[in-house]
Amino acid sequence: MMAVGSSLNPKTTHYEFNGPLGTLLMSLGLPGVVIGLYLLCGRETCSLGAYPSLPQWKDLFHSHAFAVFVAWFIFQLLLSLFPIGKVVEGTKLRDGSRLTYRLNGLFAFVVSHVAFLVAYFYFGVPVSFVYDHYLALTAASIVFSLVLSLYLYLRSFRHGALLALGGNSGSVVYDWFIGRELNPRIGSFDWKLFCEMRPGLIGWVLINYCMLVKQYEMYGYVTTSMVLVCFFQSWYILDSFWFEEAILTTMDIVHDGFGFMLAFGDLAWVPFTYTLQARYLVDHPTFLSYYSLFGIIALNLVGYVIFRGSNSQKDVFRRDPNHPRVSHLKTMPTERGTKLIISGWWGHLPSP
Numbered sequence: 001m002m003a004v005g006s007s008l009n010p011k012t013t014h015y016e017f018n019g020p021l022g023t024l025l026m027s028l029g030l031p032g033v034v035i036g037l038y039l040l041c042g043r044e045t046c047s048l049g050a051y052p053s054l055p056q057w058k059d060l061f062h063s064h065a066f067a068v069f070v071a072w073f074i075f076q077l078l079l080s081l082f083p084i085g086k087v088v089e090g091t092k093l094r095d096g097s098r099l100t101y102r103l104n105g106l107f108a109f110v111v112s113h114v115a116f117l118v119a120y121f122y123f124g125v126p127v128s129f130v131y132d133h134y135l136a137l138t139a140a141s142i143v144f145s146l147v148l149s150l151y152l153y154l155r156s157f158r159h160g161a162l163l164a165l166g167g168n169s170g171s172v173v174y175d176w177f178i179g180r181e182l183n184p185r186i187g188s189f190d191w192k193l194f195c196e197m198r199p200g201l202i203g204w205v206l207i208n209y210c211m212l213v214k215q216y217e218m219y220g221y222v223t224t225s226m227v228l229v230c231f232f233q234s235w236y237i238l239d240s241f242w243f244e245e246a247i248l249t250t251m252d253i254v255h256d257g258f259g260f261m262l263a264f265g266d267l268a269w270v271p272f273t274y275t276l277q278a279r280y281l282v283d284h285p286t287f288l289s290y291y292s293l294f295g296i297i298a299l300n301l302v303g304y305v306i307f308r309g310s311n312s313q314k315d316v317f318r319r320d321p322n323h324p325r326v327s328h329l330k331t332m333p334t335e336r337g338t339k340l341i342i343s344g345w346w347g348h349l350p351s352p
Contacts, residue, residue: 069137
């Protein structure tokens with residue numbers, strides 16, 4: 001890679017999110033949204049019209065909760081380093097090179113589940129700790145995201161870093177939020193891919209399981225609605241690891257830098273907003289009729305077929321537009337010089 005300041009790292013001239021002011025407000029506001037959602041939906045009430053009491057300092061910052069979060073992050077990091085899984089190349093970078101990635105997310109997913117089951121059933125680890133300290137774990141994820149994104153921003157100034165085209169504006173706040181470096185790495189360890197796929201996604205699944213355990217401990221039963229939430233969301237994450245290679249053609253990996261926006265989204269937003277459904281069902285157990293149960297299952301299966309078919313089609317096209325599976329698709333040119341699929345699954349989208 002060429003040095004910073006070369007023609008490969010042009011100055012960013014187009015702002016997103018209303019520029020530095022907008023990204024500053026988002027940096028301050030998004031953590032508040034995550035915490036606010038927790039406070040607005042609790043055991044007593046779950047309504048936007050509620051007036052929740054502000055959390056005490058000890059509820060937000062709990063040393064054990066922070067230690068659990070860091071330990072989980074390190075555990076996933078170690079699993080990602082195991083020499084298991086195939087090694088593949090990513091898309092070609094603008095300097096002509098291709099990065100290699102070891103894809104062992106399915107291995108990490110399975111090992112994490114086994115570790116959870118052993119910890120709970122054999123060692124008696126009180127996994128309901130996650131429910132009891134949900135807010136403190138949320139705060140730990142936010143603080144960790146802040147520290148990580150600051151580290152990523154500072155390391156982007158090293159010699160030879162390939163920067164994201166959208167994160168080299170010269171504004172500290174904007175570049176820190178958007179992500180200045182395109183693919184921050186330590187050796188072959190890729191920070192962006194790891195955070196996108198491991199701690200948050202697998203954590204999402206296991207937090208759901210902790211909510212299921214808490215519901216059983218509180219009431220002596222587990223509702224069908226809780227089972228469906230855990231199953232469908234686990235299936236979604238399992239699908240992402242089964243087709244892990246597809247992430248290498250996504251916008252996050254190919255175009256976006258890795259800054260606070262993605263770090264916070266991966267480590268805080270995903271695991272602590274997407275699990276609100278399971279946490280709600282702990283506080284408000286909901287029973288489903290047989291008609292509702294089968295209707296939800298049928299709707300989810302139809303949605304999954306559409307989701308998997310359309311995403312697989314898009315991934316194959318991005319890798320090789322001439323592949324037999326997608327060569328018949330109709331396309332239209334875009335202003336960026338790329339092609340947009342307008343037939344197949346993507347041909348069913350409504351016209352603007």
